[in-house]
Amino acid sequence: MQDDPQQPRSKVRWVVAGLMWAAIAINYIDRTVLAAAAPHIQSEFGLGAMEMGIVMSAFFWSYALLQLPAGMLADRLGQKTVLGFSVFWWSAATAVTGFATGFKSIVALRVALGAGEAGAYPSNAGIASKWFPRQERATVAGIFDSGSKLGGAVAMPLIAFLLALFDWRITFAITGLLGIGWFVVWQFTFTDSPAAHKRVNAAELAHIREGQGARHADEDAAAPPWRKLLAHRNIWAMCIGFFMINYNSYFFITWLPTYLIKARGLSMMEMGFMASLPLLASIVVEIFAGWASDRVYSSGKLSLTATRKLFLVIGLVMASSIGLAAFAQSAVMAVVLLTIAKSGTTVAASQVWALPADVAPRNAVSMVAGIQNTVSNIGGVIGPIVTGAIVGATGSFIPALVFSSALIGLAILNYLFLLGKVEPIRFDHQPVERDERHVQRNADVSA
Known part of the structure; x- marks a missing residue:
């Protein structure tokens, strides 16, 4: 660290934010490659629909269960070690998938992928708490979480292009190399403490x-x-709210293509374009929402609690448009409303991923993020199942989308009334933590 306080402020923390974003983008590319390669894998190994369903769900077994352990390790060993190892591990698991010999081996490798990816979000939340002040945390949360939308949006066309050039085995190897390259850069760029x-x-x-x-x-x-x-x-409120947000979010990466083709009558090419719009739009919206909420908080007009709740509610009101999409008269209007809905979930997500750093006790940010993400991924797992059950029972997507909208209404009530004051959780032996920026502002006013 350079010691001359008269120098212009360096911007290393934004380089760190860029690496956090890249890790999440690679995370989603690597978890999505199976969906594009599934027909090839199913044909080569002779897998039935049930076996392929098990293969597709295997990732979530370890991913959801290991969120808390990964967060605890990140707090104990440092985010540099845990995030670096996580990316290297899941990238190796992706690359090695090209050597799978059948059902058992590919299931094992998908479980290994989930185990590695479990460390990504908890580690990023911990990094945000160490490298960014309160007034920038929603911005950085919006930046790194937007990587998931870009990864999801570009993964399909990128992987389809690779599959056209090579076979599915080489495609897995190439996508796995992305994370290996990131790991090398990470080792030479990041330190756990900004002071170091x-x-x-x-x-x-x-x-x-x-x-x-x-x-x-x-x-x-x-x-x-x-x-x-x-x-x-507050921990319960964070978990319950994110559960309901993820229930809705997973619709866009599971059932949306089927909905657009079967319920809205789009062709495969039209579906590919329309399905990417909600994800692409939400990238810009999420980063802007994080930046805007940080500007509101920095202005001093609203407290941290009021700022977080305001943007959570704005985002969730937008997300409730998923219910209106069910009754849209045209496919174009349905996609517009679904784009608003998906963008709304990302407005909320910019606050959701700032909250662990806001409320966690010292050296427990990654742990809190792991707890929150464990519960949220249960929503991601059961959401597609419940949607499928409703569509199967009624023969229509309308009640499924209305039910999703109703859950968003409950999420709004949860954040308004169950979520209390947004401040670090303090146990009896811990001193009260203060925001020195606001303390100084109050002192200036008193003077």
Whole structure:
């Protein structure tokens, strides 16, 4: 770290944000490649529909179950080690999938992929708490989470192009190499503490710490047991709300193509274009929402609690448009409403991924993020199943989309009334953490 406080503020933290974004984009490309290659794999191995369903779900077995352990390890060992190892592990699992010999081996490799990817989001939440002040956390959350939408949007055409040039085995190997390259850059670029980074100057470090209150003061403090965290209402509110958001979000990467073809009568080419619009639009919307909420909070006009709740509610009101899409008279209007709905979930997500850094005790941010993401992925797992059951029982997508909209209504109530004051959870032995920026502002007003 350079020590001259008169120098212009360095911007290393935004380079870190770019690496966080790239990790999530690669994460979604690697988890999506199976969907595009599925017909080839099913044909070569002679897999039935039930066996292929097991292959597709195998990723989530380990991904959901290992969110909390991955978060705990990230808090204990450092996000550099855990995120770096996670990306290397899942990239190797992706590349090695090209050597699968049948049903059992490909299921095992998908479980391995989920185990590796479990460390991504909890680690990124922990990095946000260390490298960014409160007034920039929603922006960085919007940036890194938007990688999931870009990864999902570009994965299909990219992988389809690779499959046209090569066979499915080589395609897995090529996509796996993306993460290996990222891992090399990560090792030479990132440090767990901004103070330890050679390119972070004194001005940037002061800016980061000014907006962190007392968080940086005791970086070796022990994290509380995860069971104690579950006693706090804010943790429950975060988990319940994200569960309902993910229930809706997974519709766009599971049932949307089928809906557009069967319910709206689009051709395969039309579907491919229309299905990508919600994901592409949501990239821009999420980053803007994170930036806008940080500007509102920085202005001092709203507290952190009011800012988070305001943007959560705005996003979820937009997300409720999924129910209106069911009654749209044209396919174009349905896609417009679905694009608004998907964009709304990402407005909410920019706040959802800022909350762990806002409420977690010191050295427990990745753990809190892991708890939140464990529950949210249960919503992601059962959402497609429930949607399929409703469509199968009624023969229509309308009640399924209306039900999704109703869950969004419950999510709004959850964030308004169950989520309390957004501040670090404090146990009896911990000092109160203050936002030094607002303390100084109040002192200036008093003077």
